[in-house]
Amino acid sequence: MKIIICGAGQVGFGIAERLSQEYNDVSVIDTSATLISAITELLDVRGYVGHGAHPDVLARAGADQADMIIAVTLHDEINMVACQVAHSLFNVPTKIARIRSQSYLQAHYSDLFSRDHMPIDVTISPEVEVGRMVLRRISFPGATDIVRFGDGNIAMLAVECHDDCPVVNTPLQQLSQLFPDLSATVTGIYRHDKIIIPHSSDQILVGDMVYVVCEQDQIRRTLALFGHEEQEARRIVIAGGGNIGFFVAKSLEELQPKTKVKIIENDRERAIAVSDQLHNVIVLQGSALDQNLMIQADVPDAHLMVSLTNNDQTNILASVIAKQLGCDSNLALLNNPSFHDVTKSLGIDAYINPRAVTISRVLQHVRKGRIRSVYAVQKGAAEVVEAEALATSPLVGTPFRDLELPEGIRIGAVYRGESFLRPTGDMKIKTGDRVILFAAASAVRHVEQLFRVSIQYF
CATH class of the missing domain: 3.30.70.1450 (Regulator of K+ conductance, C-terminal domain)
Known part of the structure; x- marks a missing residue:
């Protein structure tokens, strides 16, 4: 496929990296010559310095022959206009736009992105997607990863197998015999940095990351089968009151009213704005790296510290400090993939990669x-x-x-x-x-x- 990506930031780079690895014809547009230089040096893509919504720039990038445009700049309006221009002038079949502002995504404005108005086939809101993933991880703390399929009725769980896992060294076919009424199937194993597609005679070993597909109602039982019966957190501190942090706090307030939630937000105006929109969540203004403020937020007695600022280093340090102060567990948002392999050694229990x-x-x-x-x-x-x-x-x-x-x-x-x-x-x-x-x-x-x-x- 011939694909144009508008935006060479972290998200655009990640998309370009994956699509180019699959031998797609990828062109990337960005106003930053530095970003374009970096992405063309590292990836097998063509780069164009310019405004992604400008017709002449899209024409240079080959929009007249493109199968798809993916607009993921930092600005919603640029992404929207880029898709409109790609549709109106170049008849690009598939148009995908990152939309961050929730104002555009409200249900009663759903017709905005129809073909007769703003012709965008797919809108992606990373903040909402990541927020939902954070909520799933809070609800099922034993899962390293969890994704829904089948209209939300089926789940894919990633589960780490520790020494106390009851089913290690057991052939998969025996699991079916031992638990005939369990609606779950082991579909993949990650072992020694390699993916294994298992056969029924294969066994699970200590240290494996197992990917299990199960029925939604059987998630907790499936986790218990693999030795994970962690209790759901009832005292949570969130570092960062941005779009993701606010979404998570608001959702917890509405869906789990018995959960005590506190937010630490550095920006004073944002802290006030978030506080005004939440009723049962305490918002503290200050740095998430300030240990005195963490103690004031009752981090030492918290079940979970969720670090959701827009800075990876802050998220890592806040998570580490929280554990040192006595917080039971932590969950960090990490954009930079270079940090993912060192999370365990740093004392980070779990992380979420928004690019993924x-x-x-x-x-x-x-x-x-x-x-x-x-x-x-x-x-x-x-x-x-x-x-x-x-x-x-x-x-x-x-x-x-x-x-x-x-x-x-x-x-x-x-x-x-x-x-x-x-x-x-x-x-x-x-x-x-x-x-x-x-x-x-x-x-x-x-x-x-x-x-x-x-x-x-x-």
């Missing part, structure tokens, strides 16, 4: 075939995919035991109607089923083929 969330949303629309949802794991080493089976799919009508799936793919669940179906040897996929599967990066092209739209379909 945004990239996954984009991949959903880059993938060919009837792909409904995509989530990339382990820096793109594998993907969890939800795809719809059409009548022409080679998967339809054949019992699972007879399916000759390409190497690197494991099916975790089938969502039929509103029902979760765990894969069995006798099961057959029907037309219209939504299949949730785990695929190594090398097998993604095979997934696209399995769910491609054949000419026979029309």
Whole structure:
């Protein structure tokens, strides 16, 4: 595909890196010559210095031949206009824009981004997406990662297996026999920096990161099976009252009124604004690195410290200080991937990578075939995919035991109607089923083929 990306910041760089690795024809536009120079030196992409919404700049980047434009500059209005120009002047088929301001995203303004008004096919709000992920991690503290599929009825859990994990050294096929009523399937294992697509005879080892697809109602039981029965936090301190911090605090206030939440926000005006919009959340103005302020915020007695400022270093240090003061656990927002590999040694229990969330949303629309949802794991080493089976799919009508799936793919669940179906040897996929599967990066092209739209379909 020929793809134009407007914005060479952290999000734009991450998207360009992933798409160029998959041999797409990628062009990147940014007003900063420094950013363009850096991205063209490091990645196999073309760079153009200029304004992403200007017709002449888009023309130079080849918009007349582009299949997709992804506008992820820091300014909503530039992203919106870039998509409008790409549509009106160059007829670009797919237009994706990052929209940060919640004013544009309110439900009663949903018609704004229709084809007759502002023709944007997909709006991405990283703050909301990341905020929802933070809330899921708070609700299920035993999971290292958790993503929803099948209209929210199916979950993919990433779970670390420690020494006390009850199912280590047990073949996966025995798990099915021991827990026949558990709607969960192990679909992937991350071991020694490598992704493994397991077979039924494989075993889980201590230190593995296991990816499990399960029914929404069975998340807690599945976590317990892998030795994780951590209690949900009831006393939470949030560092950073920006868009993400406010979203998380507001959601906790509405959904979990018994949870005590406090926010530490450095900017005085922002702290006042956040305080005015929250009713049961205490907002303290000052630095999240000020130990006296942390003590005032009762961090030593908190169950969880969530660091959500826009500065990675602040998030790391705030998390470390909180643990030293006695906070039970921490969760940090980390944009820079170079920090991810050192989190354990720094004493950070868990982190969230906002770039990964945004990239996954984009991949959903880059993938060919009837792909409904995509989530990339382990820096793109594998993907969890939800795809719809059409009548022409080679998967339809054949019992699972007879399916000759390409190497690197494991099916975790089938969502039929509103029902979760765990894969069995006798099961057959029907037309219209939504299949949730785990695929190594090398097998993604095979997934696209399995769910491609054949000419026979029309």
